[in-house]
Amino acid sequence: MRRALELAHTGWGCTHPNPMVGALIAEAGRIVGEGSHAQDGGPHAERLALLARGKPPRPGATLYVTLEPCSTPGRTGACTDAIISSGIRHVVVGATDPNPAHAGRGFAVLRAAGVEVTTGVLAKECEDLNLIFNHWITAGSPLLAVKSAVTLDGSIACRTGDSKWITGEAARADVMNWRRLFPAIAVGAGTVMRDNPQLTARLPDLAPWCPVRFVFDGLLRTVTDKNLPQVYADAYRERTIVVTTQHGGMGYVRKLRELGVQVWCLPSPAQRVNFSDFRRKCAEERICGVFFEGGPQLTSQLLRERQIDYLFVYHAPVLLADGKGRSMLTGLRTERLLDAVRLTDVQHSILGDDTLTRGRVKYPERMFADETVFGLG
Ligand SMILES: NC(=O)c1ccc[n+]([C@@H]2O[C@H](COP(=O)([O-])OP(=O)(O)OC[C@H]3O[C@@H](n4cnc5c(N)ncnc54)[C@H](OP(=O)(O)O)[C@@H]3O)[C@@H](O)[C@H]2O)c1
Incomplete structure (x- = not known):
């Protein structure tokens, strides 16, 4: 998750009004794909990490992501769909999406598809990273x-x-x-x-x-x-x-x-x-x-x-x-x-x-x- 946070940081100041997000895929403890959200409207970190893997992740692969994956299609497609269809069976998440309309929904969608979801890893750091986005999305x-x-x-x-x-x-x-x-x-x-x-x-x-x-x-x-x-x-x-x-x-x-x-x-x-x-x-x-x-x-x-x-x-x-x-x-x-x-x-x-x-x-x-x-x- 610390590495995922570093990846998220690469979007510092460039993603508004979207959050900074970093993601990576690990297979047997080795990082095999990384991604970060670079700008509003651009592909999400999870999709880029999957893309960087270049082929379907091996059984047992884990996706680490600093923010709860999105579960609505938006402009780039729901990340939960991309994760489920990749075959990944374990997702580790930092912060829950603060948007009350979404908070926890991504976890529920993944779990309903049989994906194990671990939440709250380095949650404070992952939340603090997006203090602007968190306020914007909750207060409007x-x-x-x-x-x-x-x-x-x-x-x-x-x-x-x-x-x-x-x-x-x-x-x-x-x-x-x-x-x-x-x-x-x-x-x-x-x-x-x-x-x-x-x-x-x-x-x-x-x-x-x-x-x-x-x-x-x-x-x-x-x-x-x-x-x-x-x-x-x-x-x-x-x-x-x-x-x-x-x-x-x-x-x-x-x-x-x-x-x-x-x-x-x-x-x-x-x-x-x-x-x-x-x-x-x-x-x-x-x-x-x-x-x-x-x-x-x-x-x-x-x-x-x-x-x-x-x-x-x-x-x-x-x-x-x-x-x-x-x-x-x-x-x-x-x-x-x-x-x-x-x-x-x-x-x-x-x-x-x-x-x-x-x-x-x-x-x-x-x-x-x-x-x-x-x-x-
Ligand atoms: N140490 C620090 O962190 C720091 C940071 C910044 C500045 N400073 C220092 O602070 C000093 C300047 O402070 P200051 O209090 O004199 O000035 P300021 O707060 O920078 O500016 C005050 C002026 O801004 C305008 N203004 C304020 N609120 C407004 C509003 N709601 N709508 C429209 N205009 C508004 C007003 O102009 P009118 O009076 O014309 O209406 C007011 O006089 C300098 O010495 C500077 O070096 C220190």
């Missing part, structure tokens, strides 16, 4: 994730805005890896004006990679006559989408479009976009995950609107020791620990001297912002 909306890099005393930048770099090289490379996974990255206008980021994934031995790049800018403050931010001027500018309101001004919208930059003008009574509208629009466009990279205003608004599904926080062993340093969140207030936001399904990684804590966001019944109670309380 994109996974909105936030990443922040903070000092031990909770700062993301000095009072001057200086934030390069809080974390070390290993943590920054890890961020690149997540950028490579998510189909879209998002930042606020403040970060674009302050840091002028490229928002591409730059990993050793791989060509630069540019996901969709969202810039949240309700008033189009980032559009200037000279010194345009690089996300509006570089070779990938057609992958930049500015998310704004009708208050931004049609002249600026025109200018962006002339540059080749896309604009989503979402109706809003205020100068800020409502994140549930943004979420809906992403779902319409089949963008199944967005990796928000701060800063504090964007992150805090998302949290206030209960729109963060998943959080990545990198901690660096640094004390900024400045009462006016900028913290990860701003303008929020919580008076009881009972009302704190918590993470579930928590994972920790050590990256050089830094650590990454990530997990699903669990909201309390009520939350506070400034003096106003908001949320469901």
Whole structure:
């Protein structure tokens, strides 16, 4: 199964909105065929593993697959049919298909045909691999994730805005890896004006990679006559989408479009976009995950609107020791620990001297912002 997971990983960032899946066939403990799902609409890993075997597997062969085989025809035919007709009599599965319409159905179909099915092998790893797909298929909306890099005393930048770099090289490379996974990255206008980021994934031995790049800018403050931010001027500018309101001004919208930059003008009574509208629009466009990279205003608004599904926080062993340093969140207030936001399904990684804590966001019944109670309380 570990090898099947490695195979699944080869689809990192390329299979959306489908999951990453790896499969292999073993005969007498020897791998004789391997496959992985490479892209949406492409052949499934199980079929490719069978194809790679080149002939019917020997009696006693076992198929290992990281995700429950599909049991509906879809675009590529049911994998359960392919497995049954191959003659394989033992299938070992990592994660159950999270889609409530399918969960467990593939196992039942195989068992009904006399195939022995072993489930739950390295299940956690196999589920974690598809955290975007799992959310997309169960919630029908994109996974909105936030990443922040903070000092031990909770700062993301000095009072001057200086934030390069809080974390070390290993943590920054890890961020690149997540950028490579998510189909879209998002930042606020403040970060674009302050840091002028490229928002591409730059990993050793791989060509630069540019996901969709969202810039949240309700008033189009980032559009200037000279010194345009690089996300509006570089070779990938057609992958930049500015998310704004009708208050931004049609002249600026025109200018962006002339540059080749896309604009989503979402109706809003205020100068800020409502994140549930943004979420809906992403779902319409089949963008199944967005990796928000701060800063504090964007992150805090998302949290206030209960729109963060998943959080990545990198901690660096640094004390900024400045009462006016900028913290990860701003303008929020919580008076009881009972009302704190918590993470579930928590994972920790050590990256050089830094650590990454990530997990699903669990909201309390009520939350506070400034003096106003908001949320469901
Ligand atoms: N350590 C880290 O992980 C990290 C990550 C990113 C950034 N940073 C740092 O954070 C600082 C910038 O943070 P910031 O809080 O000033 O800026 P920010 O959160 O990047 O951007 C805030 C701006 O984005 C626009 N915006 C936010 N929500 C919006 C919405 N719903 N609809 C439309 N527009 C929206 C608003 O523009 P208007 O005000 O014009 O409406 C708002 O002022 C920089 O110092 C940067 O280096 C640190």
